[in-house]
Amino acid sequence: MEEAGTLTMEFYVSQKEADGVTGAEADRSASERDGSRERPWRDLAQARDGVRRARAAGFAGPVTVWLGDGRYGLDEPLRFDARDSGCGETAPTTYAAEPGAKPILTGGRRLTAWEQAGGGVYRCFIGSETLRRRGYTLFENGVRADEARSPKRGYHAAAGKADGDARFGFRFARGDVPRIADPGNGGLKVFIWPGEGEWNWFTETKPVASVDWEAGTIAFREPAPWGIDQGSRYRVQGARELLTEPGEYVRDEREGWLYYMPRSLPIEEQEIVLPVVKRVLDVDGGGSGPDAPSGEGIVRDLAFRGLTVELSDFLPAYRMPEANREREEAREALVRIENAERITIADCVLRHGGVSGVLLNGHCRNARILNNVVEHVGQNGIYAVGFAPGEGAFGSAAESDVNNGHVIAGNAIRAGGELIGHGSGIQLYQSGGCAIERNVIAGMPRYGISLKGRRFKAMEPAYYGTEVTWENHWAFLHARNNLIAGNDISDVMTDSQDGGMFEAWGPGLGNRLVGNRFHDSGIHFSVGYAIYLDDAADGFLVSRNVVHDLYGAGKGSLWFVVFAKGIGNVVENNLFVRNGAKAAFGTQEMAGEPNRGLTFRRNAVIDSGEQLYHFINWSDDRLKEADFNLFYRSGGEAPTVTGFRGGDTYGKQPIPWEEWRALLGGRFDVHTAIAPPLLEEPERGRFRFRPEAPVWALGWRPLEARGDEDGNEDGNEAGNP
Incomplete structure (x- = not known):
């Protein structure tokens, strides 16, 4: 009123x-x-x-x-x-x-009409028509139930390639796949990390066409993106025969029953809830087509504050992104926003999502996602998905840059990737000019924060009628000019490899990673990194970040603290403490994308690797500057450097420190010090150098200093390939 x-x-x-x-x-x-x-x-x-x-x-x-x-x-x-x-x-x-x-x-809809089905299992009729459209995840008393699976925890490993096209299935070891009656029609699926065993970048959930237990082969209805080979991790799920433990469920799509073994009894006293919508709040201006509800079809200046938004559904199956572009069927979230500008989500709790917490899709500008709790989601906490190069009815690259300007700040994002193994805290695809600040992110199977686009060598010859050249290709990359500052990221990269706590792949120029804290996280499988500037990640400023207490666990290895590919990246004034890494800094030219003009200066590396640098396929233009760093390893040993001896493409033969300093006429680390750091830690993870510490003579700036969020304090700008 x-x-x-x-x-x-x-x-x-x-x-x-x-x-x-x-x-x-x-x-x-x-x-x-x-x-x-x-x-x-x-x-x-x-x-x-x-x-x-x-x-x-x-x-x-x-x-x-x-x-x-x-x-x-x-x-x-x-x-x-x-x-x-x-x-x-x-x-x-x-x-x-x-x-x-x-x-x-x-x-969510509470299920109450339970009847016993034997062996501690109960069933509830929800209707075959309903099951065809919804009901792909379940919760008991606010905790997600598991689709019945084998193994119950962890994974089996594929025994090798199947005959024919290896994308359509694989061989399994005897006993790994239990006998299932009518597996092609009984809801059996495979949750798998495709890709020759070693590639654990994305997961898919693949419906099964058939299983041959005598031959030890399993076949998918649709192909995976890459071949499956020995060591590829997988589990089978969704069949009635696999339902053996409390907290597991299966769906019988043919008869309309949901079977569940509750964690607590009596079942009538438990709140067992079936999500029935794939998005709870759907904000969509309608676009500019003839069916738009009014005007230009953009919804503006709409806010949601202090609400709890919960319980969205998952998908019948999940296919990984194509060229980093999320497929349309997976662009779902508790709150989905599209054809919108200046939408605010603030002080809310977003929980128990089937896919993501918040999705900023397509045309979406200047969203404000502030001070929310986002937890227990199937994929990403907050996900911005702009237009891929060439996608959409645009006349130019500039016209297609319509997902930008977001402020994502002060959020607590935890427990993502519960249904999609590459789930991350915050991910921007082709989205730029954003401020990602003061978020606390933990409990992700892959990245804490990720920026995605497309690398030059993977681009088409032309987009929007414009030829793509080396000189103009950055104009098509919109995940640029983002500020990632003051975030606290821990316990990520828990179930994947070749990724980082922060990661970027082909994003565009002008991104800044400033004043973040990366800590208490492990690499549990294969290799990974703290800060990963992956293929074609160009023009980054990485400054005043603190990285501490990272480690490798089991078969995993923290290879480098910072892995910098790309061109013109500046890594300066960062503090690395107690990281069980092979080397502090690694570089590599990969996939034909150039790796040159890097700067490493005024970094303090303390008990964070035997090597200061590890170069793969070194070239003399790899470094623009490397100097004024501080290195200290308990015991006082000087660092080594790898990647220079004749034929040592992969940097397996370390060279002594003084030999490195003499390289190319003594260009590098002339002033770098090897000395006790005189670093204090008044509370765990909070560091400060004593007044007499050697870093001050090297030009160190206090970690809490302001000023380089908008550029490099020395005036030597990153991002000028």
């Missing part, structure tokens, strides 16, 4: 009913509701439609819809389009929790 003497309007939604109001009286009461504090709406769609009427009638001030306590169940996504826009940044439309209230918007 409009408040007298003001230019604001407020509405109310409540799940509470007046005492003693039932039956026909309740129905009559509902029909008389007008969204006032005295007669609040019960339904969120009613509130949305009431706001639309007010805006259509010409109200141009701020509108707030206050939500009271309660669970607001949704059988379909709550959709917002251009009609729901605010009237500028000072007059937004806001959906907010009433002070002291904790409203929950839920896409």
Whole structure:
């Protein structure tokens, strides 16, 4: 209702009913509701439609819809389009929790009609038609259930290639795949890291076509992106015969039953919930086509504050991104935003998602994702997906740069990748000009933060009618000019390899990684890194980051603290402490993408590798500058450097420190010091150098200093290939 003497309007939604109001009286009461504090709406769609009427009638001030306590169940996504826009940044439309209230918007349906199915298993009929569209994850008392699987924890390893096209299946060791009746029609799937055994970059969930137990082969209905070979990690899941442990479920699509072995009994007292929507909040202006709801089809100045948004569904199967571009069927999230500008999600709890927590898809500008808790999601916590080079009805690369300007700050993002093995905290694909600041990220099977685009050698000859050349190719790469500052990242890279706590692949120029803390994380399989500037990651500034207490575990190796490919990257004034790495810095030219003009200066490397540098396929233009660093290893030994002896392409033969310093006429590390660091740690992970520490003579800047978020403090800019 409009408040007298003001230019604001407020509405109310409540799940509470007046005492003693039932039956026909309740129905009559509902029909008389007008969204006032005295007669609040019960339904969120009613509130949305009431706001639309007010805006259509010409109200141009701020509108707030206050939500009271309660669970607001949704059988379909709550959709917002251009009609729901605010009237500028000072007059937004806001959906907010009433002070002291904790409203929950839920896409889950509680299952109650359980009957015993034998052996500690219960079943609930949910309908075969329903199962064809939904029900691909399950929760008991707020904890995700597992689709029944073998092995119960970890993975089997493929025994080798199958005959024919190795993308369609693999050989398995005797006993690894239990006998399944009618596996091609019984819901059996394979969760697998495809790629010759060693490549553990992405997972897929592949429906099974057939299993031959005598030959020891399993075949997929559709091919994986790469061949499967000995050592590829996998598990089988989804068949009734695999349902043997509490917390496991299976779906019978043919008969419409869901089978579950509960963690706690009696089952009737447990809250067992089936998500029934793939997105809970769906914000989509509608685009600019003929079906757009109004005007240009962009929703603007819409905010959600203080809400809990929970329980979205997963997918029948998952296929990994194609050239880093997420497939359309997987662009789902608890909150999905598209054809939108200046949308705010603030102080919310986003939990128990089937795919991602927040998805900023396609045309999406200047979103504000602030101070939220995002937890227990199937893939990424926050995911921005712009347009791939050449994609969309655009006339030029500049026109296609429509996913940008986001502020993603102050969020706690934890426990991602629960259903998709390459899940990450925050990922930007072809999205730039963003500020990713002060987020706390933990519990991810792959990256903490990732920037993705496309490398030059993988581009088409032309996009939008423009020939792609080396000189202009960066114009097609939109994940540029991002600031990643003040984030705290730990316990990531838990279940993948050849990745980093921060990672970038073909993103574009001008990205800055400043003042972040990377700590207490391990590489558990193959190799990985703390900061990974992967193929065609050019023009980065990496400054004033603290990396401490990283390690390799089991068969995993922390190969380098920083792995810098690309051109013109500047790595300076970073502190590395107690990292069990092979070397502090590694470089490599890979896939034909140049690796040159790198700068390593004023870094403090303390007990973080025997080698200061490890070069793969060295060339004399690899380094622009390397100097004023501090190196110390307990015991006082000088570092070694690898990658120079004749024929030592992979840097396996270390050379002594003084030989390195004499290389190319003494160009490198003339002033670098090997000395005790005089570093203090007043509390774990919080470091400071004593006044007499040697770093000050090397030009060290305090880690808390400001100034290089917008560029390099020395004026030697990164990002000028």
